[in-house]
Amino acid sequence: MIDLYTLSSEALQTLLASWGEPAYRAKQIWEWLYEKRAGSFDAMHNLPKALRERLAAETRLGALELVAEQESHDGTIKRLYRLHDNQMIESVLMEYDDARRTACISTQAGCAMGCVFCATGQMGFARHLTAYEIFEQSMRFACELEARGERLSNVVLMGMGEPFHNYDAALEAIHLLMERLGIGARHITVSTVGLVPQIRRFAEEGLQVKLAISLHAATDEERAALLPVNKRYPLQDLIAACRDYADKTGRRVTFEWAAISGENDTPEQARALGQLLHGLKCHVNIIPLNPTGGYAGGPSSMRRVNAFIEALAQYGIPATVRVRRGIDIDAGCGQLKSKVLSGKHAATERAGDQ
Ligand code: SAH
């Protein structure tokens, strides 16, 4: 069965022509898919019934099967999808008080980078996602938002997996988001553990996509203990690539900092970070660690986080604490999958019902 999302507009025209349909039908279907964001063939009511039936019989919209969903008190929705080969991935939709609606999507099933505090890293790597598997996670949310008169406004490639380890598919997915869903590059964020060659390559793509770097420590020794990738790409090389990215794109780089009690929330780390980022157009995003089964560390207290932010301010580096959205629904990367696999989860639940 043909997945319509995987067809270019030319391929859709070719398919419809092979069915003997007039040329304008392909255009109508394209509009239903990406402008009106119909999630089903039934909704495409200016198509003849026979055509809708043929579409339903011979094609489908997407390949992701919803396995579990949780809704948080703050409106954050977290989903677990099964892929055609039984791999599982997560995506999250975050709603803010303004019109912002942000999808957080996965780029791989599992992850090969092995960051010690990360639930996905603890699972290991299963496989890369295709560009369409990445894109469809946003497409699903876009259709559902459209049905209630809202628009998907932002996408962050910050779910399971390392986007730059799956560079070509991630880049193609970004193009699909821009071309089909009209999401501007400035509203798309790629988060990377710090693969230096790919950061440099990405700077050459000529896109104004926002870059977020999972930094988490400001000395090589500390960072390598948390993120094994630091042994291959030490801080000096990483920060040099980030400076180039900021220069080439004119965009401020975000540094992610999972604040771990007694580990990376110390005055020494704040000082080292202040010196490391000196003069770089950036912002530090602090997220108190989300505890996971495979790692003993715990989140920093707000008192420690605030002291850390003040110390950074002395170096002129802006830092904020990210509101932990969906914390009551395991919205940390990889956590819903871990829970479902361990059988501790009812298929669909609201956080308040537990
Ligand atoms: N692989 C990419 C993107 C996915 S991870 C990356 O590492 O950047 C998305 C973000 O969640 C990263 O900043 C990651 O370091 C962070 N993260 C992972 N596990 C976490 C945890 N247990 N608590 C807080 N942040 C975590």
Ligand code: SF4
């Ligand atoms: Fe992979 Fe990112 Fe998790 Fe590290 S933090 S293991 S790179 S998903």
